[in-house]
Amino acid sequence: MKILHVGWWITPYRYGGAINAALTLMEQQVEDGDEVYYFCGGSYNILKRSPYIRKWGKHNITIYELVNSPNLVGQYGKPLQECHHYQIERQFIKVLSEVNPDVIQFHEFESLCGSLIGVAKSLNYPVVVFLRNYWPLCPQRDLLDSSGKICDDFNHGWKCIDCKVRSSSPKLGWMLLALARETKTWPLVELFLSHAKSIYEKLSSFRRPSTQDNISSSKAKEFLYRRVFFLTMLEKADRILAISSRTAEIYQSFGLSGAKVTVFPSVSKALYLIKPKKIGAWQPPITFGYIGGINYHKGVHILIEAFKGLPQDKARLLIFGKASNHSYMSLLRQKVWNSSIEFRGPYGLRDINKVLKEIDVGVVPSIWEEALGLVVLEFLRARIPVIASNIGGIPDYVHHRKDGLLVKPDNSSDLKEKMLYFIDRPERITSFQSRIKPLKFFDNYSNHMKKIYDLILLDRETSRCLNRKK
Incomplete structure (x- = not known):
């Protein structure tokens, strides 16, 4: 079977749960003998202005990277362009013509546009959409105001x-960060890689403030149109996969x-590498651990606030991961003073068992x-x-007082x-294990x-047979 996946970037050039999950699936399909292709928004080439396709390969996956996408990730305020853009559509049609897939699976739309569905x-291509986040509803993905x-x-x-619009960064600042993070191909960008974030934040400080008074109602209508448009496009898909019941x-x-x-x-790839820990007896200090991106919406500040209220001689907190916002990270570091909290920094896939x-x-x-x-x-x-x-899809897998405990979100006291x-009773860890x-x-x-693919193809074939009889 020829499968074309559609998403945003690929590791190791860009990291994220959705990117990791999509790549994991693609690699498994390659092992199954399928022909796997990937169309994705990618890097930026400052020597060229127009979008174009760079074809390359990884792990026997043929990648069609959309270079210089006109839809910059993190550059907001252009909702109609995220709905449809002729340059992106044109490049997508070229890929479809060359690949002619049996099925198309969409994972993410960032840096692309919803009209690709x-x-x-x-x-007349079969389409599966995997709802891995809320970007079709919310330009910043996480549904936080x-x-x-x-x-x-x-x-x-x-x-x-x-x-x-108030938080949109200037194009120049975003491009510096995008180049440093994603391409790593230009010597000048490599030279300033470690300073890219601070440069971006300084440039962002010069943006013009916006208020509802000086923004026309037409812009509000564009954002509303964006949501309605994406929902309309999703309805066209043959099957929609939601990552959780809450999603x-x-x-x-x-x-x-x-x-x-x-x-x-x-x-995720990690799930196939992780080795279950042995069930054993536990004694203080109890080590609590956080792993993942250190971002506001992940609630790391709530965790630190809660932990600081615990007896520091009976527990410690290890935080593994990378911060994408220097200001937020600086705030967290101020909070951990004189506590049993350690920032361990980023970790690689090979380190997952060591971390856990x-x-x-x-x-x-x-x-x-x-x-x-x-x-x-x-x-x-x-x-x-x-x-x-x-909150979210977490209760689908954490069963309260059975294999874990559920807490009120954004509530440090409950945590x-x-x-x-x-x-108070470390033996409870053994019981939960x-x-x-x-x-x-x-x-x-x-x-x-x-x-899922087979069911879609079967439904299409059944429809064709019924139409012939008519």
């Missing part, structure tokens, strides 16, 4: 203006029909509607009890209580996905 359907609270009211597009529920609350939606979990070996209880303090939270599955796979926010639950069941769904994961 319509393009694929107009050319400008105050950092969950956004469930678009206010006819005005909340998008308040949230996104499906949120999209349906915004108007997406549930007829084609199937809850389908995601995977140090952790007795995992903590996932997200304050956004976490679409799934792959780190939850990684903790459970390692047979590590989890304390996690009762502190749940950590004390293990500190014994109740963690093996994760079965990621066995033969690509075969489960192939069944």
Whole structure:
């Protein structure tokens, strides 16, 4: 089977749960004998202005990288361009003509545009869309408003203006960061790589402030149109896979029909490498651990605030991961003074078992509607009890007082209580470990996905036969 995947970038040039999961699936399909292709937004070439395709390969996957995408990730304020852009559509059609896939699977739309679903359907290709985040509904992906609270009211597009246009970075600042992070091909960019973030933040400080008074109502209508357009495009797909039941529920609350939606979990490479820890006796100090991106919406500040209220001689907190916002990281470092908290920095895939070996209880303090939270599955796979926010897709996999504890999101007091639950009686860790069941769904994961493809192709063939009889 020839499968064309569509998404945003690829490791090791860009990291993220969705990128990791898509690549994991593609590699499995290659092992199964499928022909796998990947069309993705990618790097920027300052010597050329127009978008073009750079064809290359990785792990027997043929990659069609869209260089110089006109839709810059992180550059907001152009909602109509994220709906459809003729240059992106033109390059996509070229790839379709060359590959002629049996099925197309969309993973992410960032740096691309929503109309690609319509393009694929107009050319009669079967389409599967994997809803891994909320970008089709929210330009910043995480459904948080400008105050950092969950956004469930678009206010006819005005909340998008308040949230996104005010925080949009200048194009020059964004391009410096994009080049440093993604291409790493130009000597000048390499030279300033370590300073790119500070340069970006300084340039951003010169942006013009925006208010609702000087932004026309037409811009608000554009943001509203963007959401309606993406929902319309999603309805055209043959099958929609939601990464969790909550993700499906949120999209349906915004108007997406549930007829084609199937809850389908995601995977990561780490899940196939993690070795379950032995069940054993635990003694203080109890080591709590956080692994993943150090970002505001991940709630690391809530975790630190909660932990500082614990007896520091009976517990320690290890934070593994990389911060994408220097200001946020500086704030966190100020908070950990005179505590048993350690920032261990980024970790690689090869280090995952070494990292998990140090952790007795995992903590996932997200304050956004976490679409799934792959780190939850990684903790459970390692047979590590989890304390996690009762939000998003997390409750699909963390069963309260069985294999973990659920806490109120954005509530440091509740989180502190749940950590004390293990500190006061460390033997509870052993009890929780014994109740963690093996994760079965990621066995033969690509075969489960192939069944989805086969059902779509069967439905299409059935429809053709019925039309011939008519």
